[in-house]
Amino acid sequence: MARTQALLIQIATGDPRPISKQIVDGVRMKIATGELAVGAQLPSVRGLAQQLTINPNTVAKAYAELTGEGWLEARQGLGLYVATPRQRLSNAERDRRLDDAVQSFVHEVAALDYPPDRALTRLERALRVLAPKKTA
Amino acid sequence: MARTQALLIQIATGDPRPISKQIVDGVRMKIATGELAVGAQLPSVRGLAQQLTINPNTVAKAYAELTGEGWLEARQGLGLYVATPRQRLSNAERDRRLDDAVQSFVHEVAALDYPPDRALTRLERALRVLAPKKTA
DNA sequence: CCTTGTGTACTATGAGTATTAGTACAGTAC
DNA sequence: GTACTGTACTAATACTCATAGTACACAAGG
CATH class of the missing domain: 1.10.10.10 (Winged helix-like DNA-binding domain superfamily/Winged helix DNA-binding domain)
Incomplete structure (x- = not known):
């Protein structure tokens, strides 16, 4: 309640x-x-x-x-x-902001001198939590 | 010169x-x-x-x-x-900081409501620039 | 009507950070 | 000496973040 x-x-x-x-x-x-x-x-x-x-x-x-x-x-x-889901940003704006996030992540991987393939694997695992929309 | x-x-x-x-x-x-x-x-x-x-x-x-x-x-x-490359951080510290970067990226993907698989593809492509060490 | 709980909109203040500005000092090369 | 290097300070400005306090409009229940 x-x-x-x-x-x-x-x-x-x-x-x-x-x-x-x-x-x-x-x-x-x-x-x-x-x-x-x-x-x-x-x-x-x-x-x-x-x-x-x-x-x-x-x-x-x-x-x-x-x-x-x-x-x-x-x-x-x-x-x-x-709220009920809706399209919030233009595709161009979304692409631009995702690109910023990608750049930021690459910068950090470079800064840590972290093996890129391992970084990718860990990210792939972390992204799975965003999937379950399709299970409903 | x-x-x-x-x-x-x-x-x-x-x-x-x-x-x-x-x-x-x-x-x-x-x-x-x-x-x-x-x-x-x-x-x-x-x-x-x-x-x-x-x-x-x-x-x-x-x-x-x-x-x-x-x-x-x-x-x-x-x-x-x-400088000549050397190990800079402990593995634990590297893992921790990479995890922060992963979380930050996932947050941004969620914020943009961006398709996770497409985000992963774009990141994979961007990470390739860090590879050429092995080509030498 | 009155009271309580909701979101929202202000102003003001203190703490912390980023940047600029200016000065100074130690080491290297010609 | 002169002219470059990096480095180490102090001071002032601008901006962000969070706190504090106050106020207003709307909804629900007496």
């Missing part, structure tokens, strides 16, 4: 990412993997802030970003819900 | 990365791909700064990082040279 489905994100103080980005990434991953179903309600801004002992503004900022990207939908006075 | 081999890096003002990191990434990639051979001399701190119209301190910071990571070697009063 828990409206907001028990709990959600974990924030790591050692994580170099900003807190708001950790929330954005965390929620987005839970949606992408199906852990958060379409229509599910999210913890309230103030509730999640209290739970993580961070500032409500930080949560609001993360939620605003997710809403802007189309992952969440706000119902005024009620709360935030996982 | 150009001691510092014509030229090097390009800085993009639109790039979200700090300038110093752009230099670090750029030089490291040129070493990893073999474009900069072991023993090659790099542009001087002041020279590269003038060429890129940035502050010498920024170049020095980037060079210091590359030296600390073992990519470059400084000879006082002479200049900076590409």
